[in-house]
Amino acid sequence: MNASARPVEAPWTAAFSLQALRYLRSARLRLAAILSGLVVLGVVTVFHLAAPKAPAAAWETSQDLAIGTLVVFLVPFMFGPALVSEEVSSRTLPFLLVRSVGRIRLGLGKLVAASAATVSIVFVASLLLFVGCLAPHGESFGTALPAALRSAAAMGLLAAYYTAVGFFWSAAIPSSANVATAIHFAILEFGVSHAPGFVRLGAMRHMASVLSHNGLGADAGGSIPDVPTWAAAAILALALSGATVAGLLAFQGREYRIGVTS
Amino acid sequence: MYDELTGHAFASLARLGGSRRSDAAARAEAILTRLDLKGAMHRPIGGYSRGMRQRAKLAQALVHDPEVLLLDEPLTGTDPISRQTILQEVRERAQAGTTVLFSTHVLHEVESLTDQVLLIVRGQVVAQGRTADIRAMMAHRPHHVRVDVSEPRALARALAEDPSVVALFLAGEGAVTVATKDPDSTYTAIARAIVDGNHELRALTSPDATLEALFHDLVERASRGAGTGSDAAVGSRHPGGTP
Numbered sequence: 001m002n003a004s005a006r007p008v009e010a011p012w013t014a015a016f017s018l019q020a021l022r023y024l025r026s027a028r029l030r031l032a033a034i035l036s037g038l039v040v041l042g043v044v045t046v047f048h049l050a051a052p053k054a055p056a057a058a059w060e061t062s063q064d065l066a067i068g069t070l071v072v073f074l075v076p077f078m079f080g081p082a083l084v085s086e087e088v089s090s091r092t093l094p095f096l097l098v099r100s101v102g103r104i105r106l107g108l109g110k111l112v113a114a115s116a117a118t119v120s121i122v123f124v125a126s127l128l129l130f131v132g133c134l135a136p137h138g139e140s141f142g143t144a145l146p147a148a149l150r151s152a153a154a155m156g157l158l159a160a161y162y163t164a165v166g167f168f169w170s171a172a173i174p175s176s177a178n179v180a181t182a183i184h185f186a187i188l189e190f191g192v193s194h195a196p197g198f199v200r201l202g203a204m205r206h207m208a209s210v211l212s213h214n215g216l217g218a219d220a221g222g223s224i225p226d227v228p229t230w231a232a233a234a235i236l237a238l239a240l241s242g243a244t245v246a247g248l249l250a251f252q253g254r255e256y257r258i259g260v261t262s
Numbered sequence: 263m264y265d266e267l268t269g270h271a272f273a274s275l276a277r278l279g280g281s282r283r284s285d286a287a288a289r290a291e292a293i294l295t296r297l298d299l300k301g302a303m304h305r306p307i308g309g310y311s312r313g314m315r316q317r318a319k320l321a322q323a324l325v326h327d328p329e330v331l332l333l334d335e336p337l338t339g340t341d342p343i344s345r346q347t348i349l350q351e352v353r354e355r356a357q358a359g360t361t362v363l364f365s366t367h368v369l370h371e372v373e374s375l376t377d378q379v380l381l382i383v384r385g386q387v388v389a390q391g392r393t394a395d396i397r398a399m400m401a402h403r404p405h406h407v408r409v410d411v412s413e414p415r416a417l418a419r420a421l422a423e424d425p426s427v428v429a430l431f432l433a434g435e436g437a438v439t440v441a442t443k444d445p446d447s448t449y450t451a452i453a454r455a456i457v458d459g460n461h462e463l464r465a466l467t468s469p470d471a472t473l474e475a476l477f478h479d480l481v482e483r484a485s486r487g488a489g490t491g492s493d494a495a496v497g498s499r500h501p502g503g504t505p
Contacts, residue, residue, distance in 0.1 A: 014277040025266040025306070092264070099278035 010101040015109025023117050032078045032117070036071045036125040044132035055137040056144045062133055063212075067126050067155050068205065073185050075121050076159050079114040080166015081181040083107075084251060085174035091258050107251040111167050111244065115160045122159040126152035147213065154212035157236055161204050162189070164243035171251035204239050207232040265308030269299050269318045272307055276325040286325070293321045298347055313344030320348055330361045337368055349375060369473040381477055388480045393473055403479055404428045404441040406470050409452055412462035414438040420455035424448065436464070 023029045043066040052058030084107075087093035096106060130148035134141040162185065169180040193203035200206045210232035227235075264272060273290035277283060294303045297317040302310065307318055316336055323331065333352065337345050353375055356362045366372055372379065373393070381389040381396075389396045411417050418430045418438045426447035431439040442448035456463050469475055 010278050010280045014280075018275060018278065021271060022264055022266055025271075096278070099275075100280055101278050 010099065010105070012101075012105035012109040012112070015096075015101060015106045016113045017109075019110045019113035020116070023113060028078060028082075029117055032075050032121055036075060036121050037128070039066050039070050039074075040125050040129045040132060042066075043129060047133045048136075055134055055140045059130065059133045059140075059144065059148075063126065063129060063151055066129050067122065067151075068209070069190075071125050072122055072155050072159050072162065072205075072208075073190070075118045076162035076166055077178075077181060077185065079118050080163040081170045081177035083110050083114055083167045084170040085177040088174040088256055088258060093256055094258055103252045104248050107167070107171065107248045108244075111164065111247065114167070115163045118159045118163045119156040123152045123156040126155050151212035154208045154236075157211070157233075157240065158204060158208035161236060161240040161243060164240055164247055168243055168247035168250055171247050171254060174256065201227065201235075204236055207236040207239075211236060263307050263315060263319065266306060268304050268306055269294055269310070269314075269321070270303040272318055273303075273321045273325050275322060279326045281326060289325045290321070293325050294318075297321050297351060298343075311341075312339035313341045316340050317344055317347060320351065324351070324355070328360065330363070331355060332363050332365075334365045335367070336364070337366060337371060345371070369477055373473050379473060381480055383481050383484045386484070388484055389476070393476060396476060403470075403483075404443055405445045405448075406468065407440045407442065407445070407448060407452065408433060408437055408465070408467045408469060409440065409456075409463070410437045410465035410467075411456065412436070412464075413459070416459055417452075417455055417461055420459055421448075421451055424451040426451060439469075 043062050047058060047062050050058070084093070087096060097103070099106075101109075127148065130144070130152070131141075134144055134148075165184055166177070166181045169184065170177040173180055189203050189205050191203075192199060193205035193209070194200075195203075207227070210227050211229060213229075270287070270290050273294055274283075274286045276286040276289055281289065291300075291303065294300055297320060299314060299317055299321065302314060307315060310318060316339065320333070320336060323333070331352070336348055336352075340348065349371065352362055352364065356375070362375075364372060364375065377393045378391070379389070379393060379396075380387060409417060414432055414435075414437055418432065421427050421438075421440060422430060424447070426442050426444040427440055428443055429441040431441070433439045440448060440452065452466070455461070470479070
């Protein structure tokens with residue numbers, strides 16, 4: 001064997017490049033972008049048809065509906081749960097696992113590529129929504145721009161967390177990753193984020209709401225616990241790290257039964 | 263396979279084996295060219311034929327010059343040209359020192375690669391070693407020799423007296439099949455009978471010598487329960503050399 005070709009453990013960036021290349025060439029990325037664009041277009045259309053008297057406040061409501069309720073769940077759901085499970089079902093996981101790249105690096109590379117895709121789409125969709133809603137309202141547009149960037153960043157962080165959650169379920173139970181992720185999103189995130197009192201603190205969607213100051217799920221009246229912005233950011237970052245580590249450990253420790261039917 | 267990737271991108275996954283990006287790309291192009299995929303290497307794999315996909319997979323397996331090559335049914339669904347290309351590449355790798363483990367149900371194609379085989383029936387190893395050695399160790403099973411001659415009946419009469427011959431079968435108008443448990447003696451007897459009878463010899467073949475026939479014999483033996491487990495296994499315990 002040629003000495004220069006002797007296998008050494010590949011860096012996680014090699015797995016990232018593979019996954020990113022697959023996304024760029026696949027229909028999944030285009031579909032996610034198109035669906036997000038349609039959601040934004042629909043909400044922007046309704047926004048202008050309604051002709052709100054307080055555009056900035058109405059934009060926050062639109063943000064809650066379009067991004068905080070639809071896009072931030074939809075896009076990570078398209079990427080996260082498939083990260084491991086699609087490799088198991090298509091029997092390409094053995095191909096990946098026999099490479100001289102460890103599972104942690106492999107999982108990290110795939111997760112980072114998926115997160116980059118979801119965060120980019122959610123971030124861009126948030127900004128497009130803002131521009132679409134408030135660009136015709138020059139004064140509100142300028143005033144609300146910092147809040148829009150902050151909100152887009154918060155939604156991006158939330159999307160990264162949701163992608164990591166999907167990755168965890170994909171690695172832990174690949175055969176039911178979609179169902180597990182959907183239940184997680186519906187109950188532990190969307191449901192809990194509307195719960196009264198301190199229960200709400202269990203939902204990272206609520207933390208993203210605090211971080212963006214856009215009052216996502218504020219329909220529980222005045223029962224929202226007062227969480228400092230820095231604390232919300234720290235908790236959300238901690239949750240993202242926790243979900244990532246949990247997913248990587250699940251991927252590292254699980255024995256996948258490829259092609260075995262029971 | 264990743265249908266959305268091009269053949270070149272797929273083979274360039276040597277990066278997952280630790281190769282540098284530029285090195286992986288150059289190696290990918292070289293091996294794809296060797297496997298006659300140069301013209302299609304920038305097209306998505308999703309549009310490849312079955313044979314092209316098999317060659318792309320082989321390219322991906324060979325791109326980092328492995329010391330050991332595990333090939334599971336690499337000829338499945340391939341056309342004759344793809345099959346020849348794959349076999350030629352595998353043969354050259356084996357001759358260059360690569361250890362090749364080649365799993366297949368198409369036994370006659372394995373014969374063109376190697377005489378070192380390991381036969382598995384229902385999950386049990388039933389034979390291991392050189393084809394000829396395995397055949398020779400199956401003393402319970404008569405060896406068959408087909409002789410195509412001008413006068414098969416006369417030849418059969420001459421051979422009937424030979425003690426090494428177990429049975430004789432007339433195979434059509436121009437051939438006789440001889441069953442024997444002592445092939446060396448029988449071959450000598452056949453040669454003597456042909457010379458003495460002044461027969462015109464057209465062909466001398468042994469249908470049992472093929473791997474396919476050997477496999478069927480072993481399957482039949484295993485089915486009869488002539489030996490199960492370790493008792494069913496024949497051949498050398500230590501395969502010699504590489505395929």
